[in-house]
Amino acid sequence: MEEKIKWVVKDNKLNEDASQLSNELNVDIIIAEMLVSRGIKTFDQSKSFFRPNISQLHDPFLMRDMNIAVERILLAINQKEKIMVYGDYDVDGISSVALMSSFLKDMGAIVSTYIPDRSEGYGLSTNGIEEAYEKNQTLIITLDCGINAIQQSKFASEKGIDLVICDHHLPSEALPKACAILNPKRKDCNYPFKELCGCGIGFKLIQAINNKIGKKIENILHFLDLVAIACAADIVSLEGENRTLTFLGLRQLNSKPRLGIKLLINQKSKIKINDLLFFIAPRINAAGRLAKPSIGLRLLTETKKDKLIEIINTIEELNSKRREVEKSMANQAFEKIKSSTNNNFYSSVVCQDDWHKGVIGIVASRLIDKFYKPTIVFCESKKGELTGSGRSIKNVDIHEILSRCEEYILSYGGHKYAAGLKIAKKNLINFSQKFDEESGKLLNNNLPSKQILIESEINLRSITPKFFRILNQFQPFGPANKTPIFLSKNLEVFGDIHKVGKNKEHLKINISQDRENIFSAIGFNLSSKIEILETSNFDMVYTIEENIWNGKSTIQLNIKDIK
Incomplete structure (x- = not known):
């Protein structure tokens, strides 16, 4: 069963730092709040953030x-x-x-x-x-x-x-x-x-x-x-x-x-x-x-x-093969988790002897995307020995979990969110149970819920060319400076709803708020949400990006979820 996605809006309530920064920089208060939430509270700090240099x-x-x-x-x-x-x-x-x-x-x-x-x-x-x-x-x-x-x-x-x-x-x-x-x-x-x-x-x-x-x-x-x-x-x-x-x-x-x-x-x-x-x-x-x-x-x-x-x-050939192997292994892993009668509660641990060692880490990431639990994927590296690749979720340190399972591990190493390990094949069941137990402890015995962390709730009219230009200056995005996700409420489709993609799995629509401020929007793998779009007004979380088509640049909303 796939996890339902919880929307969480950042606590970016208007404060003196954001208000003062908005005035000093002559930017929208939303931009100022984004800066403050990243620890940037002064004009000089903003200058350093927006203009990185060798000094x-x-x-x-x-x-x-x-x-x-x-x-x-x-x-x-x-x-x-x-x-x-x-x-x-x-x-x-x-x-x-x-x-x-x-x-x-x-x-x-x-x-x-x-x-x-x-x-x-x-x-x-x-x-x-x-x-x-x-x-x-x-x-x-x-x-x-x-x-x-x-x-x-x-x-x-x-x-x-x-x-x-x-x-x-x-x-x-x-x-x-x-x-x-x-x-x-x-x-x-x-x-x-x-x-x-x-x-x-x-x-x-x-x-x-x-x-x-x-x-x-x-x-x-x-x-x-x-x-x-x-x-x-x-x-x-x-x-x-x-x-x-x-x-x-x-x-x-x-x-x-x-x-x-x-x-x-x-x-x-x-x-x-x-x-x-x-x-x-x-x-x-x-x-x-x-x-x-x-x-x-x-x-x-x-x-x-x-x-x-x-x-x-050569690299392109290998990458195509990697995609095929990854898809096959991921599908097999999905089925193992779905069909297992003794599947772990707080985590996912799957193993197949003949899986490709070089792809198990990617498959672990795919399982995280689908089931949102700390995950280990194993294959047999040599007779009697399994090699595993682990991935974890927000605020759950997989390296810490493995440190508590050392009695069943031959060797391990890695980071908070990614790790590698080796175990004796005979210890797989005991390791899996212990890994689940320790995952549960770090989760305080609560099933994890996949979340979308929302930067701010905004009205579509806030998305002006100036706003978008400054938003782009937050790049490069990544951990500690995530691509901002926004929430807008009470939206409606303007015109037709289009299913696109090879299997019609994506959505392409124009949306409006208060019958003005019309934007093009794309929703990857969201065709299942079409009923919401057809029957009522809806709330939407999305990122704001540039779309270049035939040399023309426009603002496009990339839909992450709809309710």
């Missing part, structure tokens, strides 16, 4: 161990040591490796790259260390991984290999043995912004090296396109330094994109963060999910057009 980037040497990392890398370059740049196999890791290896090569370093495939598993591996040893590489720089590589770091040390670890995942109490560990989440790190992605930390490292050798920051700004892609793909908080990095990265993508991205996206219109999240990132990921992550890396580093066209053709 807002923090000093990279505020990060613990940064100076040590810089000195070790410069020593390796000067002494012609061989360096391995090692990254995780997701978009953040691949982008990080592209950034770091390209920067070091520009400096004349002797560099090779290593990205494990999914069969090898997440994180710094003994295989990678063995390869570094065989190639006489004396320094490994890890990106987007390594913070919990306790045993692997000892192995590297035994082989005479130094480690510089750049990671944003939560550290354990014990830290690995390394020359330097760059992670703002370290308890002993006073870096002012904690939510950088792996590629963001990689950028801070090259910023520090660039600074140390006396170069201007403009020397490395062309790498920010990679940081923007990583921030979008890893769904990090888009506030503070992440907002600045992503804003500047999008500017780079729109002014001078690297050739691989330019050929891949093949469009003349402006690249926005949704293009990174829903177009570019899935294609980079598809290579790592179904083939080799090195294909995605080559997309980001190759400079020859003919080779890039071959790479892009």
Whole structure:
């Protein structure tokens, strides 16, 4: 059974801060309330929010161990040591490796790259260390991984290999043995912004090296396109330094994109963060999910057009296959949950031995969308062992849940809303029951309800060209700066109702309020709501977006729900 959607309007009641800001900025009170709800209460804070620039980037040497990392890398370059740049196999890791290896090569370093495939598993591996040893590489720089590589770091040390670890995942109490560990989440790190992605930390490292050798920051700004892609793909908080990095990265993508991205996206219109999240990132990921992550890396580093066209053709084929596999697995998972007589109450745990390991994370996200419960999807990775990918819902920390299930887990790691784990196959039932029990505790034994968080209730007449222009300046949208969703009441259809799409699953209508202020609206997968539209006036929650058709730009409402 699909969850009913609850509408929750933000408590953005008029206050002195919003009223004063509205006057100072000469903007609608709705805009001022949106700013205040994001912690922006003054003219100067508003200026920084709407006009991100490089002066807002923090000093990279505020990060613990940064100076040590810089000195070790410069020593390796000067002494012609061989360096391995090692990254995780997701978009953040691949982008990080592209950034770091390209920067070091520009400096004349002797560099090779290593990205494990999914069969090898997440994180710094003994295989990678063995390869570094065989190639006489004396320094490994890890990106987007390594913070919990306790045993692997000892192995590297035994082989005479130094480690510089750049990671944003939560550290354990014990830290690995390394020359330097760059992670703002370290308890002993006073870096002012904690939510950088792996590629963001990689950028801070090259910023520090660039600074140390006396170069201007403009020397490395062309790498920010990679940081923007990583921030979008890893769904990090888009506030503070992440907002600045992503804003500047999008500017780079729109002014001078690297050739691989330019050929891949093949469009003349402006690249926005949704293009990174829903177009570019899935294609980079598809290579790592179904083939080799090195294909995605080559997309980001190759400079020859003919080779890039071959790479892009391969990526498009893999992405099409990924979609087919994902659809099949998701349908099977839906049926398992619907038909199970012993299905968990507060969570969803599903397993099928032959599911594709590279796609279980996407399927977990699909299950969240449909059933809105903390979710784990398992497949068999080797005989007697299951690999799982977990996703969670608002205010439910899946990493915390897994920490309470450790008696049934071989290994795990991740974030508040996404995690990976391995368990013995024989422990599946016990793990599933314990996972459900602990999910229930975090939910206070209340079934979760899917919510739409509404920015504000507005009248359609508020949607003026000026309002829309300022609204666009809130971009890039993402966690901590969500795309604003508005509520308007007592609406009616103006003209005919059109069902569109291959299976007529979408709605296309014109709506009005008080028989004026007519707007075009699209509702994806909302054709089931047609009866409401035909029989009465209705309330609607929606986002406001630009629609470009035949070169003409108009305001369009993207319907999220109707009541």
